[in-house]
Amino acid sequence: MQSIKWLGAGIALAALAACQPASETSAPAEAGLASMQEASTFTVLVGGTPIGALEIAAADDGYAIDYEYRNNGRGPTMVESVRLDENGLPQSWTVEGASTFGNPIDESFEFVDGEARWTDNTGSDQAVPAGDAFYVPENASPYWLAIAARALIEQEDGRMAALPGGELSLSEIEDLEVTGEHGDRTVTSYALSGTGLNPTYFLMHGDAFFGIMTPGFAILEAGYESEDERLRGVAAEYGARRFEEIQQRVVHDYDAPVRIANVRVFDSRDETLGEPVSVVVVDNRIDRIEAADARGDGEVVIDGAGGTLVPGLFDMHGHMGETSAFLNIAAGVTSVRDMGNNNDVLDGLEANIQSGRVAGPRLFRSGFIEGRSPFNSNNGILVSSEEEAVAAVQAYAERGFHQVKIYNSMNPEWIPAVIAEAHANNMRVAGHVPAFTNADAMIAAGYDEMTHINQIALGWVLEEGEDTRTLLRLTALRRLPGLDLSSDRVQATLDAMVERGVAIDPTYAIHEALLLSRNGTLSPGVVDYVDNMPVSNQRGARTAWADIANDEDDANYRGAYDQLTEVLRMMHERGIFIVPGTDLGGSFTLHRELELYQNIGMTPAEILGWGSWQMADYLGAGDDLGSIEPGKIADFFLIPGDPTEDFKAIKTISMVMADGRVYFPTEIYPEFGIQPFTEVPNIMDGR
Incomplete structure (x- = not known):
């Protein structure tokens, strides 16, 4: 509809x-x-x-x-x-x-x-x-x-x-x-x-x-x-x-060993593609990796046809709902870091995913904390004082959240106490830059990770007193083309991030959508899949986000995107840790998010290892996730092509295994009005 x-x-x-x-x-x-x-x-x-x-x-x-x-x-x-x-x-x-x-x-x-x-x-x-x-x-x-x-x-x-x-x-x-x-x-x-x-x-x-x-x-x-x-x-x-x-x-829970035969496994640690093998899964764990033509009694064999098996991907900036949960699985995104939600709603969704009632990725939850104001968001926990903000951290710590996320309307004076409480509970701190301060102040206060690349860049172009609780936090990006990225203020921010080990969640793809979408023109991020989408999605893909009032706006927004790309290239070269997240629901848009990092010099193999193993390790889940190895949870997906040669190959997925359950995207997509992209692999049931 x-x-x-x-x-x-x-x-x-x-x-x-x-x-x-x-x-x-x-x-x-x-x-x-x-x-x-x-x-x-x-x-x-x-x-x-x-x-x-x-x-x-x-x-x-x-x-x-x-x-x-x-x-x-x-x-x-x-x-x-x-x-x-x-x-x-x-x-x-x-x-x-x-x-x-x-x-x-x-x-x-x-x-x-x-x-x-x-x-x-x-x-x-x-x-x-x-x-x-x-x-x-x-x-x-x-x-x-x-x-x-x-x-x-x-x-x-x-x-x-x-x-x-x-x-x-x-x-x-x-x-x-x-x-x-x-x-x-x-x-x-x-x-x-x-x-x-x-x-x-x-x-x-x-x-x-x-x-x-x-x-x-x-x-x-x-x-x-x-x-x-x-x-x-x-x-x-x-x-x-x-x-x-x-x-x-659409779920296939075979109650038998499942062998994915004749596949090349992408080694996400070494960022290399191996020779053909077969991967055997028992229950929800990878049991062994054997010769491509090996077989065992009572197995279900899925023919990989010489394709590539890739570890499940991570969207590090999600706000998960039922639709995005299901479509992430179809896209091989088997883990999502939720960056703020209605906590009760997400509790229900997570319970349904864990019970197998619905398909969805493994969730790593961030505790959303927002200050009350005429502009506040209405997710997570809203607070009106430093004491309430610290109590919110404690509440999230008791529930096992791995980090807190600070939002726009928080009083900057409360942030040191929030960070101290989070760190005392072994929780990381990420977030926006609250209104009326800048990224430099939040880095100095102890942020572990900055959220959105625009939140950093605003500190270089805003005037004192300008209010980023409004759309100004997006529209002010028009000022970026006039910024000298070699200037002291830009370099000082990057120096501080390097010195303090502060990571960045840039949400690169959403900035592409914001800055490059135009009315009547297909947005560049959707060109590889939009023809398979329902009518309303196709119309939305040809609609601008921002108000592009004239040629000057057009040039400034395009220039802003180029400047942000250059900032990310500088960050990557200086070793600032980048995490790939979409803020767009994941699935197809995570493929685009990852693809875009080729713009800053990353290779396809580097991107795949980064989007799987490195994110699992970053979240403390590397013992179970992020690579295809015996003993690990069976989270991976099958594609016909070689993504180390052509990254676009990850956009054509024929099978996904998530927590040991098998899904074929070709069976999932019609349920959402999406035309499938591949055929279902050949399956031999030896039970």
Whole structure:
């Protein structure tokens, strides 16, 4: 279905306006509009915290819609006008405003004389539908779900062609009882799917919109905010059931020794590719490595066909959810360092992964600590004092988190105490540079690792008093082309990192997406896989993130990317330890993250060893993970080609083994609307 960018990583918003009771909206009588009394105001919440509002005004033949939220100093602002025909299908639709990262939105759709025409951030197009078709906006408020639901309910099978492509499918799930200021209600939950990776779960009161729910994010009719936590739990369970069903269809737990025959094993310690062998797994451990043609009784043999077996990769900057968990496994990313999350939501996901209920990577959790402010993020633990910040460290230490992550709104004066407490508990400290200080101060305070390359670079270009709790922490990168990287201030920061052994988590690929994506042009990071993706993902891949207002902005953002690349090259040459993380969900984007480091002089073999063995060792898990050796956990993946010669070979994976369970990505991808990239290997079951 439609890519709901307002559900992406980093959603967090400022408190919102007063709510109006449902009785203030009159019930429209036209076909395709809600016939029941429908609320005019809905509250946007993240983890139970109000962060914005959705406001609906009904007209004779459509709706006017206002939608805005702010979380973590950013969020979308949209004003919509939609006009419907007698069947509830869009006849015209306009959306104006700005996306989460500031890219202007000026989208329009019109259906005239049997022809659909639309213009969005990817360009303009038209189509003549063969029958009924529903236009799915590229950018829209979630109220489009209600409009689509009313149209789909009128279809006999709950399905309809979607424009620009794909097919919408509506499924009714169950009735739920809710209680709020306007009385008890019976609402019905639905799943809408068809043009994206997953269904979206939402609620209707009859044919009136009631809200949308995900495990961490909800939009509910004003007056029913108290139902937020329960309904987010319901959404989490819907997702878990869906992924559990997928897991049952695609996991292969053979209950027998599994031999991957005729493969060349990549030695991640020596960064070399060996001669053909076979690798035998018993339970979830690598039992032995033998000759390529060796065989044993009662084995399941997977023919590697001379391909390459690579140790499972690590995404060192994730914010894990169910979809990204599953897609990481399909991409050979068997371990993820989660850098901050809704702790309760992640507890549930981790339990489901560990029990085998759903597929997902092994998680290394960072304790997210954020200061309260009008711009704060709403993940992890929010604190209002140094004492509360230290207590948050203690709470994470008691739960076994391996490090804490400091965020934007933390008071810089609290940081030394936080670091001291973390180090006293044998925990590392990573994080953003809090507002109104700089990387040099955080390095001096005792950070073990800096998070995001822009957080370091901002200290070289910001003026005193500028507030990085806003989008300025991204847009100020336009100033980088004028910076002399040989200057004393730049070199002093790098010197301090070398002297103190401070690592960097640059999230290189997300900076490529931010700085190089342009409206109507395919983003460079997705070119190798975008054609296999659902329609909404393909549209998003041709949309800018930032507001590129003119040629000067274009040149400055491109120049900023070049400057960041040069900084990373300098860091690598000086021995500053770099860890590869995406902040983009991992999977395909981790492949791109790794690929990009060829820009700073790393070889494919060096990158593979770094992205597997070195990360396992960095996290203290090298005894079990990071290499293909007898006695280690069976986390690895099979590719037909040789990634030491052509790094792009890692993007074509035919088999993954994660904790001893076998997956074939070709069986997983269709579950998410993705066209597979390879065939399933030949399997001989000798049991």
